[in-house]
Amino acid sequence: MSAARARTKSLYDRIRAVAAEYPERRSAIMPALRLAQEEHGGWLPPEAFREVAEALEVTPAYCHAVASFYDMFHLAPVGRHMVEVCTNVSCALVGAQQVLAAFERELGVDAGDTTEDGEVTLRTVECYGGCGWGTVVAVDHRYREPVRPEDVPGIVRELRRGA
Amino acid sequence: MARRELLLEHADERDLTQLAEYEAVGGYASLRKALGMERQAVLDELLAANVRGRGGAGFPMGRKASFLPKPGDTAKPIYLVVNADESEPGTFKDRELMVRVPHTFVEGIVIASYTIGAAHAFVYLRGEYLTEYEILVAALEEARAAGYVGRNVLDSGWDLTVVVHRGAGAYICGEETGLLESLEGSRGQPRTKPPFPAISGLYASPTLINNVETLATVPKILELGGKKYARIGVENSAGTRVFSLSGNVARGGNYELELGTTLRELIYDIGGGIPDGRELKAIIPGGSSVPVLSAGQVDTPLDFDSMAEAGTMLGSGGVIVIDDRCCMVQLGLRVAQFYMHESCGKCTPCREGTRWMVQLLRKIEYGEATQGELDVLLNVCDRILGNCLCPLGDAAAMPVASYVATFREEYQRHIDEGGCPFGGESSLEGVIAPVDQHHAHLRGQIEVPIHA
Numbered sequence: 001m002s003a004a005r006a007r008t009k010s011l012y013d014r015i016r017a018v019a020a021e022y023p024e025r026r027s028a029i030m031p032a033l034r035l036a037q038e039e040h041g042g043w044l045p046p047e048a049f050r051e052v053a054e055a056l057e058v059t060p061a062y063c064h065a066v067a068s069f070y071d072m073f074h075l076a077p078v079g080r081h082m083v084e085v086c087t088n089v090s091c092a093l094v095g096a097q098q099v100l101a102a103f104e105r106e107l108g109v110d111a112g113d114t115t116e117d118g119e120v121t122l123r124t125v126e127c128y129g130g131c132g133w134g135t136v137v138a139v140d141h142r143y144r145e146p147v148r149p150e151d152v153p154g155i156v157r158e159l160r161r162g163a
Numbered sequence: 164m165a166r167r168e169l170l171l172e173h174a175d176e177r178d179l180t181q182l183a184e185y186e187a188v189g190g191y192a193s194l195r196k197a198l199g200m201e202r203q204a205v206l207d208e209l210l211a212a213n214v215r216g217r218g219g220a221g222f223p224m225g226r227k228a229s230f231l232p233k234p235g236d237t238a239k240p241i242y243l244v245v246n247a248d249e250s251e252p253g254t255f256k257d258r259e260l261m262v263r264v265p266h267t268f269v270e271g272i273v274i275a276s277y278t279i280g281a282a283h284a285f286v287y288l289r290g291e292y293l294t295e296y297e298i299l300v301a302a303l304e305e306a307r308a309a310g311y312v313g314r315n316v317l318d319s320g321w322d323l324t325v326v327v328h329r330g331a332g333a334y335i336c337g338e339e340t341g342l343l344e345s346l347e348g349s350r351g352q353p354r355t356k357p358p359f360p361a362i363s364g365l366y367a368s369p370t371l372i373n374n375v376e377t378l379a380t381v382p383k384i385l386e387l388g389g390k391k392y393a394r395i396g397v398e399n400s401a402g403t404r405v406f407s408l409s410g411n412v413a414r415g416g417n418y419e420l421e422l423g424t425t426l427r428e429l430i431y432d433i434g435g436g437i438p439d440g441r442e443l444k445a446i447i448p449g450g451s452s453v454p455v456l457s458a459g460q461v462d463t464p465l466d467f468d469s470m471a472e473a474g475t476m477l478g479s480g481g482v483i484v485i486d487d488r489c490c491m492v493q494l495g496l497r498v499a500q501f502y503m504h505e506s507c508g509k510c511t512p513c514r515e516g517t518r519w520m521v522q523l524l525r526k527i528e529y530g531e532a533t534q535g536e537l538d539v540l541l542n543v544c545d546r547i548l549g550n551c552l553c554p555l556g557d558a559a560a561m562p563v564a565s566y567v568a569t570f571r572e573e574y575q576r577h578i579d580e581g582g583c584p585f586g587g588e589s590s591l592e593g594v595i596a597p598v599d600q601h602h603a604h605l606r607g608q609i610e611v612p613i614h615a
Contacts, residue, residue: 132415
């Protein structure tokens with residue numbers, strides 16, 4: 001068995017195990033897509049939909065339809081690291097724009113883009129639920145609260161070091 | 164009235180994420196008490212407590228539970244679904260409860276499941292809440308090992324399985340039927356009601372759906388007794404709530420208050436007031452979906468009836484403080500962009516209306532709107548209100564219409580002066596909404612032509 005096949009097999013097994021927690025198998029589609037996304041470097045290529053579809057006995061198109069509804073499923077490649085800046089009202093009132101601008105400057109990309117070396121994706125997000133400690137920034141899905149523009153160079157250095 | 168900790172009691176001095184610590188302060192005693200009572204007797208305590216839902220709608224919890232068929236009267240399984248998809252802008256209190264008192268929450272889940280006769284409970288947890296997920300799962304593991312969850316709960320002969328289901332980033336999944344669709348493995352688009360979830364919810368079975376904070380209140384109700392709990396707070400607003408304070412305020416954060424505490428006490432006495440010597444301009448008292456209050460209404464008590472009298476709602480308890488640097492047109496635009504982004508697209512007034520709102524607000528902000536277009540904006544809001552499948556459309560239209568009504572002069576100035584009177588100095592200047600970034604290819608479609 002090839003390495004790729006072994007990987008697919010284990011994803012299949014993991015999805016089946018999650019599905020067993022639900023009275024109906026289809027309920028496991030979100031955890032299954034999350035597992036597949038982790039397996040494929042943070043996004044969902046067409047192959048991922050085929051794998052999830054096989055494990056849950058639905059169609060790949062159905063999996064795509066579900067994934068496209070949710071912001072945390074990525075339908076295009078993303079960087080190895082993800083920086084998400086909340087720009088909803090509470091964070092914006094206390095300067096999320098300046099925090100975002102600092103990330104754009106330090107990383108050399110606009111919000112929504114990935115650095116040329118494929119290391120970091122920067123995006124803005126809707127309210128992440130840390131409003132009292134704005135600006136909220138999620139770095140690789142861990143919240144930093146609050147982040148001020150002067151904190152940004154340090155966060156970017158930390159990501160570059162870890163890269 | 165002021166701070167009063169029922170849910171967060173002992174959380175400052177003890178690490179209540181640890182089961183032993185929680186048990187040391189009487190944790191899970193309410194569950195033992197409940198299991199020694201008939202199901203109906205537990206429900207009677209919830210009814211007597213008159214506790215209203217803490218998610219946003221404020222529906223009495225006991226009454227909602229009483230709409231479900233009794234376990235013997237239905238052939239279908241009965242489910243408890245917990246709405247932990249906290250995503251109303253300005254709200255972050257469920258997160259605080261899950262991180263600091265996860266066992267209180269778990270105990271509430273088990274008692275509520277017992278009350279309705281559910282053998283299966285699902286916690287629909289906001290996908291972004293990763294740390295919260297880890298803490299909750301650890302607490303559930305501890306509770307399982309101690310016999311509070313799982314097979315034969317505390318030797319009662321009753322089994323309860325609790326599954327934590329993680330969302331993936333969609334505000335609409337906080338709407339109860341959108342949540343059910345999502346939990347069943349579909350796109351999270353709301354269903355028409357009726358049937359209500361109490362009759363036909365998850366997998367078309369009777370389902371009770373409660374918010375995290377509502378369930379975390381349940382152990383305290385059992386401990387005090389419903390009647391005694393009902394005496395805390397004010398009439399029609401029993402108990403405490405955890406309010407999330409944010410925006411232009413010195414000490415943002417979560418504060419548990421007895422209902423009936425005024426906004427002034429929360430913002431000034433507890434929150435330390437407005438920083439940088441600025442003036443209070445406006446308050447959003449219950450998450451971004453609710454109508455705005457002016458600075459002059461700062462003495463309004465935080466309870467359901469007082470908020471309704473003031474023309475707004477207690478909502479999710481997310482209090483956003485806005486100082487005089489904020490342009491209210493930009494606020495309207497940012498709020499409308501959020502709802503446009505989160506509209507599920509199923510029904511027309513919301514899908515199209517939120518786009519019209521964004522387009523019109525942009526024109527007003529950029530000084531390109533005619534006098535008539537301010538009226539068109541209000542007309543669009545009016546055509547959304549009450550005409551949607553779920554509350555999301557209203558949640559967009561209500562606040563924006565209230566900004567225009569309360570700050571009409573400021574909106575008028577944008578039109579009269581041909582641009583923003585703040586001249587680039589507004590606190591919201593240059594804010595980038597995700598919709599602009601992720602859907603750049605759709606911009607042409609978003610800019611729908613306006614025929615005033």
